[in-house]
Amino acid sequence: MGATMSTALQPQQWSTTVWVLLVTTAVTLLFQVFWRPALPKNAPKWYKKGDWPILGALEFYYGRRSDFMKEALRDSKTGNFSFYIGKKHLVGVSGDEGRKLFFDSKDLNFPQAFAELLTGQPQAPSAENQDGFSQTFTKALIPLMKKENFLKNLDALTGDTRAACDELAAALPSKADPDWRVTDPFESFYEIVYQLTMRTVGANDIAENPKLLKHTLSIFDWFEKSDSFAKVIFPWLPTVNHYMRLYYGAKLAFVFRDIIERRKKTGVKGNDALQFLIDRGLTLQNIVAFEIGALFAGQLNSGINAGYLQVFLTQNPEWMARLREEVDGVIAKHRTSPKQSRADVLSTLTIEEWEGEFPLIDLALRETIRFCLPGATFRKNMSGHDVPIGDSGEVVPDGAFVIFLVEDSMFGDWYTDKMKWNPSRYFEENAEDKKVPHAYMGWGSGRHPCLGMKFAKLEMALITAYWVGLFDFEFSDKDGNHIVPDKSLIMNRNLHSAKKPEENMYLRYKLRED
Template identity: 50%
Template sequence: MAATEGLNLKSLNPIRLLASHDEWPTTVWVLCLTTLIGFLVKLFWRPALPKNAPKLWKPKDWPIVGALEFFTNRKNFLSHGSRTQKTGAFSFYLGKYQVVNISGREGRKAFFDSRELSMSEGYATLYAASPAVPDNEKNTENAYDKWFGRTITAMMKKENFVKNLYPMVHDTQKALDRAFDRAQQRGGMIDPFDDIYRIVYMLTVRMVGPTEFVERPEMLDKTLHYFESYERALSAARVVFPWMPTWNWAKQMYYGAKLYGTLDSVVKERKTTGRRPDDALQFLLDGGDGLVRILTFIMGSLFAGQLNSGINAGWLMMYLATTPEWYKRTQEEVDGVVKRHRTSPDQSPTDILAALSVDEWESEFPLIDLGLRESIRIQLVGAACRKNVSGRDVPIGNTGEVVPKDGFATYLCDDLHMNPEIYPNPERWDPGRYLPDRAEDKKEPHAYMGWGLGRHPCLGMRFAKLEMAVIAACFIARFDYTLHTPDGKPLAEPYPSNRNRFSAHKPERPMRLKITPRKY
């Protein structure tokens, strides 16, 4: 009682205080009004674009939130905006973020060649599902980009390919055995975006993650589920309002924590048992990297691998299934390799493929490589993203325009890959585009971005091509295959992709491959 002596407790009742608002002193009203004005200014204020930034495209700009069509109708929004400007570049806002969409040959060169535009920070902010750059490494002259590049380059050395090659082929063949067994319960059909997608995940983890994930099927399935759930939880609201704890953001935190916990359990088990596998995780641990950084690296590597190889492995097989000329040519290519390397009449095609060297895998399947290249061209939808981390405005080539300081830049993939002046009839899947007599991807500089461009080549390209050769050759050697709907109706061609999606993706309308064992 002593503590409340002298106080009128009724006077502290918040309801009574609100009810008597007409008795509030003027200073209280001024304070409330000032706070409200400050909040509204903070909510509505956006930094002004520099005078030499590309023109703001106002018809699609909404107060506070900016250009929501960037999330709901990306390809149409960016291509329409580009057509309204002479240089093809235009500005828009996402919340308070200033974004410049770059177009055309000059803009493309500036976008991909600039040292001052960070790829990792651009994707971490504008994509909203890619792993974030660790806070202590932001704006430090692309420190994280450099570390990631050095690390992935070390892992992509030939000796690591040699070490992992036989396990990769063995993993693939065992996975195809399981896929065929499951197909017998499904009318002889497989879903390439399930069965083959899982193989890509397994091989990628073997190369850039812990071997425990591959050796324990339940752990592989669990982490793949966590990874896919994390990737699906893209939150446009978090891009516009970075402070907002959205439901999708909460799901990303949840599945990110699950992945962290699984990785942490593997690390603790290794410390307890003294087990030291010769794998990527141990390489990172021995280098003194912390678990958060290691998880960010593994997630970033898987993110790139699954969005490219994981998706395009399925599309490649579907395109081959519906293009008789290339189906026949790739089958003959695989059969020719098997025939050339046969040392005994008792050897099966899978035995022969398992005995190939890295050099043979990399040099003896050029048609599979062409098919993959063309699949990537068609399926690479969405926009590339960068952040200006230079501390100043960055010129866009010689256009006289700039990407604002601390602003972002985007480049629509279709501006290049669906350009009929470079790729005639661009919607058609045609690996012959890249043969020497046509060489459509060499018509002008920076004409193909499927394996990265300029200062950001795909550092995992060699591994991606190797794993795709392994998967495709093992599949083609074992099966004849045709494309169908889930209820068994033949399809003359795959359903087209939704080009307004953010990135390469599984088909929105399901398709299946009907497989039958080949007879030799």
């Protein structure tokens, strides 16, 4: 043993065979690290600008996603291009044929693309189980998004929204003017959306406990921030953010575990989504995965949209007046006694009235989504064969990812004055969102509609009707001074997903006089 160790520590005494083995191993490792599969001849041309060895197109992941896509598309003669993220082959598509392929093709898979490009999860081992949890998630979510569930929860949803408005009304006066109070809509409205979402797809034990509500929202926010680009390139790499996600996922699991165990111990079942999942036989692991998935699907976008909608209203007096007139008209129509306050009347509305009597709020939300859906979205070709990109002669190779720039749809040339927030573009006589196929993707399109659309519309109608109906509000600074924004309020288009503004925005508000 001693002689062997001595020889091992003296490379000059190593045999030729040992050296050949070491060099071969090193070369093999380097090859595995640096090698990328060659692009098929009929794949779109490789856009090499900004490509880093091993890592690929870092700009796509860090800071310039939309700009990177637009620059690559301008450089392409066909409107399509290829690039790499690590060894992963991505194909950017655009134009009529690109939109048709992306939204209509049955050969393109979204769940696996999400898993590999956002969370760095490895590819499913077989076609049979590639959509395993996705199917479980969808089958559980669809019943919760039905009208019957909204009807069951309506009193609680209106009660939550009204209570949140009462809390805003009771806030301390602003420093600048005691007649006004101040809120950051990307905190206050974000929290209301979270409570309504938890009420609908989570647990009443959380929705009705302010401390637990803030605690779980904090867990979700940290979980959402803990993504890992390194994990996307090297799925086997044990990154810090990967373990942070596991940690925050475990913290959320402990919350739901305690609720489940308490219900089992007392024998008292809940009348909520959590009980629905328990009764379906989902494991704790799948329940937590469902909750995280449901929050990702609804909280981020709706939470941000809720804040921006009110901000955009402050900069558009015409639409502020229209929405106020709509809300006041509904209140006047359903008021049965002079003693009823605005909030009292809103609390009596039926689910049919919430869904059918606020069309202008719906259009304002539609336009807000157009501005608040940034970046690019993706699919993966898992069909087992190359998929043609229209009549371009190019294909998406089997195993490659398809990337579609959101602006190619949401800011297409069919939108007049497209950088202006203008809900009237959706009026029947204008119908700018229907001028070409997939002209608007805010609620999904083609084979991938948004399962939570009805709930998102309902919660936005609730929040906006109560807010517009009860308060006057203006854009302000944190002290309550009315100000005119000194720069664009439009969300950074290079973001990967909807995000709170980098700089805080504030609204000053006061109760309306009856």
